[in-house]
Amino acid sequence: LGAMSAITAIADEVILTHDKAFYSTFLQAVGDVCGFKEQAYTPPEQFKAFVQSSIASGQTPEMFTWWSGATFRDEMVATGQIAQLDDLWAELIANGSFTAASADPFTVDGHKYALPLAFNKWVMFYNPTLFAKAGITGEPKTWDEMMADADTLKAAGITPFVATNQDGWRGFIWFEEIMIRLSPEKYLGLFDGTTSYSDPVVHQAFQMWSDMYAKGYFSDPRSNQEVVDFAGGGGAMNLMGDWAVGLLTQAGMEVGKTLDAFVVPNVSADTPAGMIYEASPLMISVEAAKNPAVMDAMRCWASDEGATVWANTSGLFMGNLNAPAPNAIVPKINKFSIDNNAALYSRWWEGVPADLQGDSVAAFASFMLNPTMEQADKVIAQVTGLHDAYWAEHK
Amino acid sequence: MAAKFIDDQTGEVLPFVPKDLMPLLSRRSWAILILAGICAVLWLVPFWYLGISVFKTTEEYTFSGPLGLPSSLRPLWGNMIEAWTAADMGSAFLNSAIYGVVGAGLAVFFAAMAAYALTRLHFRGRGFWFMLIFLGTIFPFQMFLIPLFFGYSKLGIINTQAGMILLYVAIAIPFPTLVLKNHMAQMSIEMDEAARIDGAGEFRVFWSIILPNCAGSLVALFLLQFTWIWNDLLFSMVLGNRPEIRSVMNALQVFQGNYTSTGPNVALTASLLASVPPVLAFVFLRRHFMEGLKV
Amino acid sequence: MTLQTTALSEDDTAIIARLKRPSFAGIDRVQRRRQFWIAMLFLAPAVILTTFVLLAPILFNVWLSFTKWKKFTGLDQFAGLANYTNLLNNPQFGEASTNAVIWVTASLVLPVGLGLIFALSLRGLPFENTLKTIIFLPRVIAPTSIGVIWFYVYAPKGLLNAGIEAVSGAPVDIGWLYQDNTIMASIVVTYLWQNVGLVMVLLLLGLAAIPKDPIEAARMDGATPWQVFVHIVLPLLLPTLLVVSMLSIIAGFGAFDLLWVMGLGYPGRRTLSLSVYMYFEGFSKGSWAYAAAIAVVLGAITLVVTWAQAWLQVRADGLKG
Amino acid sequence: MATVTLSDIYKVYGGHVGVRGLSLDVPDGAFVVLVGPSGCGKSTTLRMIAGLETISHGELRIGGVLANDLPSRDRRTAMVFQSYALYPHMTVRKNLAFSLRMAGMTKAQIDARVDEAARILELEPYMDRKPANLSGGQRQRVAMGRAIVREPEVFLFDEPLSNLDAKLRSQMRLEIKRLQHRLKVTTIYVTHDQIEAMTLADIVVVMKDGRIAQQGTPFEIFTSPANQFVAGFIGSPPMNFIAGQIQNGQFVAPGLTMSLPQGRFVALHDGSAVTLGVRPEDIVPEGHGVRPVNGVEFHAEIDLTEMLGNETLLFLRYQDTALTARMQQPRAVEDKEEMSFRLNVDRVHLFDAQTGATLASSPATLSHALA
Amino acid sequence: MATVTLSDIYKVYGGHVGVRGLSLDVPDGAFVVLVGPSGCGKSTTLRMIAGLETISHGELRIGGVLANDLPSRDRRTAMVFQSYALYPHMTVRKNLAFSLRMAGMTKAQIDARVDEAARILELEPYMDRKPANLSGGQRQRVAMGRAIVREPEVFLFDEPLSNLDAKLRSQMRLEIKRLQHRLKVTTIYVTHDQIEAMTLADIVVVMKDGRIAQQGTPFEIFTSPANQFVAGFIGSPPMNFIAGQIQNGQFVAPGLTMSLPQGRFVALHDGSAVTLGVRPEDIVPEGHGVRPVNGVEFHAEIDLTEMLGNETLLFLRYQDTALTARMQQPRAVEDKEEMSFRLNVDRVHLFDAQTGATLASSPATLSHALA
Numbered sequence A: 001l002g003a004m005s006a007i008t009a010i011a012d013e014v015i016l017t018h019d020k021a022f023y024s025t026f027l028q029a030v031g032d033v034c035g036f037k038e039q040a041y042t043p044p045e046q047f048k049a050f051v052q053s054s055i056a057s058g059q060t061p062e063m064f065t066w067w068s069g070a071t072f073r074d075e076m077v078a079t080g081q082i083a084q085l086d087d088l089w090a091e092l093i094a095n096g097s098f099t100a101a102s103a104d105p106f107t108v109d110g111h112k113y114a115l116p117l118a119f120n121k122w123v124m125f126y127n128p129t130l131f132a133k134a135g136i137t138g139e140p141k142t143w144d145e146m147m148a149d150a151d152t153l154k155a156a157g158i159t160p161f162v163a164t165n166q167d168g169w170r171g172f173i174w175f176e177e178i179m180i181r182l183s184p185e186k187y188l189g190l191f192d193g194t195t196s197y198s199d200p201v202v203h204q205a206f207q208m209w210s211d212m213y214a215k216g217y218f219s220d221p222r223s224n225q226e227v228v229d230f231a232g233g234g235g236a237m238n239l240m241g242d243w244a245v246g247l248l249t250q251a252g253m254e255v256g257k258t259l260d261a262f263v264v265p266n267v268s269a270d271t272p273a274g275m276i277y278e279a280s281p282l283m284i285s286v287e288a289a290k291n292p293a294v295m296d297a298m299r300c301w302a303s304d305e306g307a308t309v310w311a312n313t314s315g316l317f318m319g320n321l322n323a324p325a326p327n328a329i330v331p332k333i334n335k336f337s338i339d340n341n342a343a344l345y346s347r348w349w350e351g352v353p354a355d356l357q358g359d360s361v362a363a364f365a366s367f368m369l370n371p372t373m374e375q376a377d378k379v380i381a382q383v384t385g386l387h388d389a390y391w392a393e394h395k
Numbered sequence B: 001m002a003a004k005f006i007d008d009q010t011g012e013v014l015p016f017v018p019k020d021l022m023p024l025l026s027r028r029s030w031a032i033l034i035l036a037g038i039c040a041v042l043w044l045v046p047f048w049y050l051g052i053s054v055f056k057t058t059e060e061y062t063f064s065g066p067l068g069l070p071s072s073l074r075p076l077w078g079n080m081i082e083a084w085t086a087a088d089m090g091s092a093f094l095n096s097a098i099y100g101v102v103g104a105g106l107a108v109f110f111a112a113m114a115a116y117a118l119t120r121l122h123f124r125g126r127g128f129w130f131m132l133i134f135l136g137t138i139f140p141f142q143m144f145l146i147p148l149f150f151g152y153s154k155l156g157i158i159n160t161q162a163g164m165i166l167l168y169v170a171i172a173i174p175f176p177t178l179v180l181k182n183h184m185a186q187m188s189i190e191m192d193e194a195a196r197i198d199g200a201g202e203f204r205v206f207w208s209i210i211l212p213n214c215a216g217s218l219v220a221l222f223l224l225q226f227t228w229i230w231n232d233l234l235f236s237m238v239l240g241n242r243p244e245i246r247s248v249m250n251a252l253q254v255f256q257g258n259y260t261s262t263g264p265n266v267a268l269t270a271s272l273l274a275s276v277p278p279v280l281a282f283v284f285l286r287r288h289f290m291e292g293l294k295v
Numbered sequence C: 001m002t003l004q005t006t007a008l009s010e011d012d013t014a015i016i017a018r019l020k021r022p023s024f025a026g027i028d029r030v031q032r033r034r035q036f037w038i039a040m041l042f043l044a045p046a047v048i049l050t051t052f053v054l055l056a057p058i059l060f061n062v063w064l065s066f067t068k069w070k071k072f073t074g075l076d077q078f079a080g081l082a083n084y085t086n087l088l089n090n091p092q093f094g095e096a097s098t099n100a101v102i103w104v105t106a107s108l109v110l111p112v113g114l115g116l117i118f119a120l121s122l123r124g125l126p127f128e129n130t131l132k133t134i135i136f137l138p139r140v141i142a143p144t145s146i147g148v149i150w151f152y153v154y155a156p157k158g159l160l161n162a163g164i165e166a167v168s169g170a171p172v173d174i175g176w177l178y179q180d181n182t183i184m185a186s187i188v189v190t191y192l193w194q195n196v197g198l199v200m201v202l203l204l205l206g207l208a209a210i211p212k213d214p215i216e217a218a219r220m221d222g223a224t225p226w227q228v229f230v231h232i233v234l235p236l237l238l239p240t241l242l243v244v245s246m247l248s249i250i251a252g253f254g255a256f257d258l259l260w261v262m263g264l265g266y267p268g269r270r271t272l273s274l275s276v277y278m279y280f281e282g283f284s285k286g287s288w289a290y291a292a293a294i295a296v297v298l299g300a301i302t303l304v305v306t307w308a309q310a311w312l313q314v315r316a317d318g319l320k321g
Numbered sequence D, E: 001m002a003t004v005t006l007s008d009i010y011k012v013y014g015g016h017v018g019v020r021g022l023s024l025d026v027p028d029g030a031f032v033v034l035v036g037p038s039g040c041g042k043s044t045t046l047r048m049i050a051g052l053e054t055i056s057h058g059e060l061r062i063g064g065v066l067a068n069d070l071p072s073r074d075r076r077t078a079m080v081f082q083s084y085a086l087y088p089h090m091t092v093r094k095n096l097a098f099s100l101r102m103a104g105m106t107k108a109q110i111d112a113r114v115d116e117a118a119r120i121l122e123l124e125p126y127m128d129r130k131p132a133n134l135s136g137g138q139r140q141r142v143a144m145g146r147a148i149v150r151e152p153e154v155f156l157f158d159e160p161l162s163n164l165d166a167k168l169r170s171q172m173r174l175e176i177k178r179l180q181h182r183l184k185v186t187t188i189y190v191t192h193d194q195i196e197a198m199t200l201a202d203i204v205v206v207m208k209d210g211r212i213a214q215q216g217t218p219f220e221i222f223t224s225p226a227n228q229f230v231a232g233f234i235g236s237p238p239m240n241f242i243a244g245q246i247q248n249g250q251f252v253a254p255g256l257t258m259s260l261p262q263g264r265f266v267a268l269h270d271g272s273a274v275t276l277g278v279r280p281e282d283i284v285p286e287g288h289g290v291r292p293v294n295g296v297e298f299h300a301e302i303d304l305t306e307m308l309g310n311e312t313l314l315f316l317r318y319q320d321t322a323l324t325a326r327m328q329q330p331r332a333v334e335d336k337e338e339m340s341f342r343l344n345v346d347r348v349h350l351f352d353a354q355t356g357a358t359l360a361s362s363p364a365t366l367s368h369a370l371a
């Protein structure tokens, strides 16, 4: 019972509820500066259910993280329980610490509802040492070059790509990457039903993916140690968000020496440059917005000071331009982005209707475990069925 | 084997060696014993695997192959520390202990009270009251999950120790009620009548006469329910997720989380650590455990 | 020799009728009422707790299954049987049900069968207690931990494949927990490993409760050990077997942790069983009302099983008279 | 010490009546034994007196005070159960002390009383044992000790000896008798064993079907049974019954005609169906024991004998009626041997064949004849 | 039918010997009763014969064939257990038929035998009931039925009557006796009740501590006990024992001097410590029953009496020795009454005070004197 009174005691503090237990220490480092206390709530399903039911019972957490995309719009902002942060954003853009575009993922009907916890891009990490071992110099500039490199690596006995189905939800990662490299429009069309999964482009994407599997480019999808595999040299490249730098360095990789990254090139040269982004919103409830302590914590979070601590501890980039680059890779990618005027596309996960996420991603996973075109056709048929039915009902 | 046999009562030395005293196992028994031995070894294989894995570093685990023996015993300490800190097992152990002890303790006590009323007191509708209590365990837990989650949220006791204890007490009541009811029904009713004539009131009879005579069952049921609560993941995942109040089993879920860089060796070490209390309880109190299964 | 005179044998009903007349009525009612309230006092904690924490949620769950409660948009709109018709139309439910039936059948037949064999062969063997302890041990460990251990045993580079390789000499790469044709069997083996000890102990207790005398009588009546088993032991063990079977079935339908943990990398995880499917629909997808309907189906199944068991039990007890 | 009075007591269980209008006066200090076949309501009666069962109807007074609604613990009764009902988790000492502790006595008082009881019952060597480590007889004594420490006004015993073997039973029977003679506490004792009833009671109450079939001293009950049921129930081996008729004031049965002693029986109509009762010791083999002066002679074949050492029971068959005779001297008798017997006419009983009621003119006559 | 021969049989349990060198010849068709106090090894002996316990040492022959290692089912013995051991899940008919089914008989044969057994034991009305729905006596009969249908060569009974109440017990005792007289199957019967032993046996075997204390006909055992243990065990109430000495060829105890009958006892040294044994019926109250010709007179105060109807037991105290006397006529005796008794000198027993062995010159003498 002593422990219970301890809980009531901390109730006076500002609490940041989140599901990212692996960031707990980093978040608390910022919290120490900005006056909040982090509280992890795992696993994500539970966290989701907890937040949803809290909102339903009128006890919205004061400060919490979520996912961007459809769920942010339909399940959070739509409840009316999330505070608008237009004023704060105006401040931040005005003082030049954020670009206006960085608010886009958090904007619904012209209003901004969240600060970025992180603003990440999905890139191809690679291991320069292994590249060198296979005799590859430089990063691939085209899809074909990338495939050629893969061939070379394979020939040298090195698995080109680490790709696992760890935790059961990674199935969409290569799918979305190949899709945007083939046709960004078709990719975006998947989100609102304008592209059907029976579209030839989807088929083509699966064909390419399947061919790569056939050539033995991928590591065992059944591995449950993606990070350890990659860090341990189990593959030369790995498609991940740039937030992974911290994890990978923790696991022993060294930026520049054994770890670097490039943006996956497009299949055809005339496709515009682009990247998958992932933004985690940090938001507060309408009720909490009345509490100056909460507002102060939010302001502090996005401030140069907060962003600096965040970058230094977590290795994550939240979009504050004045914060130091958390590592050498983030500026490199940012530079690519600016140089090529790269478009940013939402992740498939956030883009598709939440109802369809689980079933579809399981279908992709089944393809990874059995990467034949036969299976691909099955997967396509299955997913097409799910989505067509959904859009038939929701249009 | 002693060549002579001495009667322990008279001290007399018998003039022969009893033929049947140490019966040699028949050939069939030997076969069964050997088969049983093989089974036992097979049964222990996963534990052996657990045993060697916790002595491996992550690299060793990944690259030495599952059959390889650990190169040294030292990594265990590191694995333990990593598991302990990563899952914040200190407070998790304390929480689980509180839930287990308070939950199982109260549940068994309340169950004993109910069983007392159901077996030793005369009133109508005993069957109804028993079913009312027992119905709770007939249904699969899935049926409580959603309503409890919402109910707890509404009442504001989600993610509180009080809420967890409330649930565990309630859910641990029906089974002990059944067992104790059967147990008490077998106890002589004349015993409480004697106590009543001797001047004891109802609570006295319960406390001084009935409870002490159920001691074995009470211990056994406490152990069973404690183990159940300790091992529960489902409810602790749904109703108690904040780090300060989460149980050991829930804490272990951090190793299932996304993109952890901790290897299976650490996850396995954590599993091992979390299993220590119930396994110890079982090994040392095995007799009690099995006693409690007598329904 | 009839002794009863008509005067001596006033009919019971006549006596009761006479005693029920107002002048007699209720002589012991005061005491009865007092006893009732004392009993209530003893029952109160258990009844209140189980009613509010277990029974009320079950009712709430049933109600929920008739609403559109999904993601707080349709809150408590009545949906009639919509959730149930959805269930029937959803192939995933069919798949989950089929799997549940397979799973439950396997988790009933195998542990009870093997448990019976163990119980019978371990009785009276040297080291009986040690062997029993070993077989029972997995049962005290959390299913989640068990799941984690076996997850790595079954991993492609795990213990099992390595063992088969060592024996066969050929490289083996079976993803036991990733393939449609192996995953169920693999989890069943783990489940068996964990639960057979419990079944065995329950059966041993049942065997110990069988009186020795009829068995000795049968031996003297000329029965061979096998005949003694078939004609005497098995029928007398039947009530225990029924209880154990019922517990196994209920546990089987409710089993979640093991399937959830071990199915982690399996694309069809959510339809491995009804319990998993319900969790997935409710907690992953937020289709609360739909999930509640699945839970109701599960509850109905267990009620039927319990009822059937009670019915059979009465008949089995009827065997004794 | 107190009187116990039951007036028109009924006990109803659901749709079924266990005790039907029982009235009984137990004088202060008396030893009353309730005896009867299984299910006749003995225990129920006792338990109503103890306050362990509610009373459906009627009045129970203990020491003159209406006790119907008094809780057990306020009745100042002590009970010894068939199963002894010792508290298995307590030592003998604690078992004995429990009621005194409940009564809130001081440690010193409790010790004094417990030690005294232990001395009387010779329990001193076992005071620190648990009941499980005692023999049947010792347990029985602890149960009695638990009753006497309370110094109750009424002792209640419910078949306290039926879990003991024959030897121990007769030994404990004597101990109970001695104890009651010494303490002089009103005692109500339930048994289904007529020997216990006969040997222990001041007053025997024979019950049947929830009612009293007869009550009286053991001697009265044995010598002047009020009905055929009591006659058959008391005495071992049981009384022989011969069905017959009255003809010309004589009892007539197949192969047997017997003049009835004058004045012993009520006037009997010719042709009325009666049952003759005669105890085994009143069928005397010729040449063994005291030859009855007034007897009827007959021959019969011995079917079976039981040699009990000091006496032999002869089972015979006379004209299709199975009879038992008691032979005082042990003598080996061959199966199928033909023997002569004399039936002691002065000691026969006569019962109405329909109602079973005795046809003796006054209950006392026979006992006088026997004394 | 068969003889059963045990030669030097031992049974060892762990560190402890249950049966010690028991040798016994059971003639074909005899009814042998093993009797003795609890734990003396009766059941163990019986179970070794049945094949339910292994034999530690010695030889067991059934019908002349060495049976030590024969499994139960091949011994052609049938057993009736104390608990009856009926198969609870089978009807009476199936219970009876079980052994015949095991023996592979045809349906017709089985029915014939079962119906015959049911008829003998009057079980016809219950054939389709389960044991749980039978009364104690009925169950007992089913257990016997199960034994007889097999037509075994040896019947074994282990305290078959001890779960029945007194009335039913004496009734079933007779039935068993009748049955054995009719079937003439070798029977070994275990009981701790000396009355059963006396009444049923052709040969009584009194056991003590795993050994035979005496064996003989009931009459021999009763009249010429081989030692003080047997003398005290057989007979109810038990024999009175008076400790004393031999002085000048006379028995001398405090307040009692008695010349011993000539030739009845072995020559006794002056001063040797002996125990005098006298049965209750041989202490005759003056004025009641047959006055012993050769008697010693003494006065004693009555401590307690037990009126059994046809007789009264008197418990007296004479010079610090508690004695029991049997009075043949029922007569009310007051507590503390002073009475005269005559001790029948012709029927006394004498035992060595150390070893307890009888001092009778020849086992037969006394029985002759008594006959």
Ligand SMILES: Nc1ncnc2c1ncn2[C@@H]1O[C@H](COP(=O)(O)OP(=O)(O)OP(=O)(O)O)[C@@H](O)[C@H]1O
Residues within 6 Å of the ligand: D013, D014, D017, D018, D036, D037, D038, D039, D040, D041, D042, D043, D044, D045, D192
């Ligand atoms: N709790 C009860 N509920 C219903 N009927 C009962 C109950 N207790 C006793 N009876 C019935 O009341 C009658 C008298 O029972 P009681 O126990 O007094 O008999 P008893 O004379 O003591 O017999 P026994 O010698 O077998 O102990 C019986 O017919 C019995 O079946």
Ligand SMILES: Nc1ncnc2c1ncn2[C@@H]1O[C@H](COP(=O)(O)OP(=O)(O)OP(=O)(O)O)[C@@H](O)[C@H]1O
Residues within 6 Å of the ligand: E013, E014, E016, E017, E018, E036, E037, E038, E039, E040, E041, E042, E043, E044, E045, E192
């Ligand atoms: N299975 C056993 N293990 C150890 N000792 C035993 C076993 N069975 C019997 N004994 C011991 O052997 C001795 C003889 O036992 P047995 O059962 O033959 O006695 P009994 O004469 O039948 O007594 P009772 O009248 O109590 O049935 C006793 O001392 C008993 O404790």
Ligand SMILES: [Mg+2]
Residues within 6 Å of the ligand: D042, D043, D044
């Ligand atoms: Mg009774």
Ligand SMILES: [Mg+2]
Residues within 6 Å of the ligand: E042, E043, E044
């Ligand atoms: Mg025995």
